[in-house]
Amino acid sequence: MIKILISTVLIYMVSSLPATVLRAAPATPGTISGNADKGEALYYNHGCYACHGYNGIGKHNIANDVSGIMMSEAVYLIFLRARSELNPPLPTQRMPHYSKTSLPDHEALDIYAHIRTFKDTPPEAESNATMQAIINSAQSQAPQ
Amino acid sequence: MANKRSNTPADKGNRISRRGFIGASVVGGATTVLAPAALAGSSEISDKNQPKSTPPSEQKMEREVGSSVPPKPAHTVRRAASDLMVQVLRDLEIEYVALNPGSSFEGLQESLINYGDKANSMPEVISALHEGSAVDMAHGYGRSEGKPMCALIQGTVGLQNGSMAIYQAFHGQTPLIVLAGNDEHNFLKVHTGKDIAALVRPFTKWDAQPKTLEQTLLALQEAYRQTITPPCAPVLVVLDSEIQKQEAGDLQVPVYSPPKISGISQQQADSIAQNLILANNPRISVGRLRTPEGINNAVELAELVAASVQTSATTGPMSFPQRHPLVGPGSNNSYDYHLGLEKAAAQVSITGPNLKSLIERDVAGVRFGWKEDPTLRRGPKPETLLSADAEASIPLIVSAVKEQLKANIRKSIAERLQASTKENHVFRMKSLRQAIEKKRPGWNDTPVSLARMYAELWPLIKDLDWCLASPTHFSGRHHRELWDHDKPYSYLGQFPAAALGYGLGSSTGAALAARDRDRIVINIQADGDFNYMPGSIWSAAHHKLPMLIIMHNNRAWHMELMYVQYMAGVRGRGTDRAHIGTTFRDPYINFAKIAEGYGMKSEGPISDPNQMVAALKRGINAVRNGEPYLIDVLTQPR
Numbered sequence A: 001m002i003k004i005l006i007s008t009v010l011i012y013m014v015s016s017l018p019a020t021v022l023r024a025a026p027a028t029p030g031t032i033s034g035n036a037d038k039g040e041a042l043y044y045n046h047g048c049y050a051c052h053g054y055n056g057i058g059k060h061n062i063a064n065d066v067s068g069i070m071m072s073e074a075v076y077l078i079f080l081r082a083r084s085e086l087n088p089p090l091p092t093q094r095m096p097h098y099s100k101t102s103l104p105d106h107e108a109l110d111i112y113a114h115i116r117t118f119k120d121t122p123p124e125a126e127s128n129a130t131m132q133a134i135i136n137s138a139q140s141q142a143p144q
Numbered sequence B: 001m002a003n004k005r006s007n008t009p010a011d012k013g014n015r016i017s018r019r020g021f022i023g024a025s026v027v028g029g030a031t032t033v034l035a036p037a038a039l040a041g042s043s044e045i046s047d048k049n050q051p052k053s054t055p056p057s058e059q060k061m062e063r064e065v066g067s068s069v070p071p072k073p074a075h076t077v078r079r080a081a082s083d084l085m086v087q088v089l090r091d092l093e094i095e096y097v098a099l100n101p102g103s104s105f106e107g108l109q110e111s112l113i114n115y116g117d118k119a120n121s122m123p124e125v126i127s128a129l130h131e132g133s134a135v136d137m138a139h140g141y142g143r144s145e146g147k148p149m150c151a152l153i154q155g156t157v158g159l160q161n162g163s164m165a166i167y168q169a170f171h172g173q174t175p176l177i178v179l180a181g182n183d184e185h186n187f188l189k190v191h192t193g194k195d196i197a198a199l200v201r202p203f204t205k206w207d208a209q210p211k212t213l214e215q216t217l218l219a220l221q222e223a224y225r226q227t228i229t230p231p232c233a234p235v236l237v238v239l240d241s242e243i244q245k246q247e248a249g250d251l252q253v254p255v256y257s258p259p260k261i262s263g264i265s266q267q268q269a270d271s272i273a274q275n276l277i278l279a280n281n282p283r284i285s286v287g288r289l290r291t292p293e294g295i296n297n298a299v300e301l302a303e304l305v306a307a308s309v310q311t312s313a314t315t316g317p318m319s320f321p322q323r324h325p326l327v328g329p330g331s332n333n334s335y336d337y338h339l340g341l342e343k344a345a346a347q348v349s350i351t352g353p354n355l356k357s358l359i360e361r362d363v364a365g366v367r368f369g370w371k372e373d374p375t376l377r378r379g380p381k382p383e384t385l386l387s388a389d390a391e392a393s394i395p396l397i398v399s400a401v402k403e404q405l406k407a408n409i410r411k412s413i414a415e416r417l418q419a420s421t422k423e424n425h426v427f428r429m430k431s432l433r434q435a436i437e438k439k440r441p442g443w444n445d446t447p448v449s450l451a452r453m454y455a456e457l458w459p460l461i462k463d464l465d466w467c468l469a470s471p472t473h474f475s476g477r478h479h480r481e482l483w484d485h486d487k488p489y490s491y492l493g494q495f496p497a498a499a500l501g502y503g504l505g506s507s508t509g510a511a512l513a514a515r516d517r518d519r520i521v522i523n524i525q526a527d528g529d530f531n532y533m534p535g536s537i538w539s540a541a542h543h544k545l546p547m548l549i550i551m552h553n554n555r556a557w558h559m560e561l562m563y564v565q566y567m568a569g570v571r572g573r574g575t576d577r578a579h580i581g582t583t584f585r586d587p588y589i590n591f592a593k594i595a596e597g598y599g600m601k602s603e604g605p606i607s608d609p610n611q612m613v614a615a616l617k618r619g620i621n622a623v624r625n626g627e628p629y630l631i632d633v634l635t636q637p638r
Helices: A002-016 A019-024 A036-045 A073-086 A105-115 A129-139 B009-013 B036-040 B058-064 B081-091 B106-114 B131-145 B155-171 B213-228 B266-278 B292-305 B355-361 B390-404 B407-439 B450-461 B503-515 B536-542 B558-570 B591-598 B609-624
Strands: B096-099 B124-127 B150-154 B176-182 B206-208 B234-240 B282-286 B308-311 B337-341 B348-351 B384-387 B466-468 B520-526 B547-553 B601-606 B629-634
Touching (some): B081 B213, B096 B503, B106 B124, B131 B155, B131 B176, B131 B503, B131 B536, B176 B213, B292 B390, B450 B609, B503 B520, B503 B536, B503 B547, B520 B609, B547 B601, B547 B609, B609 B629
Parallel strands (some): B096 B124, B282 B308, B282 B337, B466 B520, B601 B629
């Protein structure tokens, strides 16, 4: 019971932090025990791409995120199980939660391993012609 | 872009000899003045004309399948009644009639394509492959131009095919005229009815089923008045097949008188003007007005008093130009007088009648679950709510402001204008840089990032006259921050009834408006929406409409996929089967090949963003030359 309570508090603390704070946290990548190749198929079959994109950038970005929920396998698993097993009376519309029955630990960790391969390296606005064209177009409309 | 309003080469090349489609039955004495009751809705029909319940004869069924000709006319008509109907539409400057051919309006159709010195022009016949597409085209055109075009459809069956599109246009409060042919005399009884308008009455504003030619001409004019008078909404005229074929004799087209749309009172206008002038920091929120003229007047008002402006131009058509120097928070956001024009505001909101005023037409008591007053759903609750058309009210306020402005006030207004302009630009640049930071993630991803799709489009179109016609909710609405929405038609808004099957047809209608106005249409087309009525692809190709279709091909009804995922997650049963019934897999759909099959230039599928950029340039060049073009882009889901 105490374990459940601690886990629930932990997950709510983690998931309630603003994204900017989470990203600013020190990157402390933990162990990756899953199989990323298997995880890629599971990521697709479970439709994780629906919200997180095929490469971790989508409605809710998870690429490059080695802090917060993705900081370790343990925290990630707690997040997955939080509302389905630890505290089912608290459903959310933000993300489906997964019981061990629907997504066993080893599959969840395969998905985790795949997510951790995501590396997004977008261009800087200053070095990108399209972004600069948009900015320059707006700047050209400055009042005289 | 060349003017192509006259007969297209395809039309000219495929002309067939005229057949004697002039009706056999001449109803004499078409001189009855149209009674108000007849215009008000379902008109009475004498018993002898009521459809009988007997099944269609073999001869009639043969006509339906094309192996039989219509009844032989009793005599030749010298002056066809349907010519006068076309003349009414021409006088009203109806540019287009989109039709899916039926067997109850051949009289009118023949007049449309052959009557007058400039046959098939004002209005021009647009071939639609489905009645829903025809209505959607009229919907897109109406949203773009703030005035109606017509959709001509067949009896009970065409009306039911078109009904979803009519429902969508009703919620879009868009002016359009549906003409439904009805043949009670010679044809399939299952295509007729005593009161076929009842099929769509709860979600149309007005309908009529005239019994004489004179009534018909008046009904067409009344339909126009009704649909452009707020609340703007679809209207329906049921056209009797035999009346279309009558001899018109010496009957003249009646003189049209425009509607009188009333605004606020002069006293109210004076009060608002005084408050705007005396305010230290006035603000005006502008929602959707009716016509471009209304926008011009709103701009004049804002400039006269140097009010900062909140616009709806990024959420729909006919609002204040987004990049006008006064749009933004102004020099500070402590507004001491806030006026709303078809929009909520703190002090005074002027809002015209909405769909609630049409509730009595829901005689069957369906009670559709729509919101009663969408204009005021969001935003502050006004201290004073003036129920009057804002567009009709603005000129009164402008005149009152001009009358009340004194020299000392003018100076402070000029200072406010300068300060507000400067601060709004600072705000804009800050917002833009923040937006671009949010668009950067996934820039080089494969499949293509939707943010990048919008970003790459902007430098290619920013110096053109463009219209973003498709709903963009599903593709991220990235245009809102990146593009400049300065025209009445810059963005035509979301699915008004949140129902799919709308984007392609309505964008095609917007492209109709664009074709002769040296404008191009951008349609970022959701794949799920595309599949309902893809036939508009052919219409766009046939009529050479300047529409660039960029597929947002995420291979799913994606919102529903996420709903099912959520439900499966809540129930703890896993999400690995959520794709069932929500995705387009096994096989994937190749939209470029569909377009090719309909005769539209196309390419794809493309998943590499760099290849997409090159394709966008080819597509823009094609539409600038008057050719529609489709690029099938495999995208990130959202």
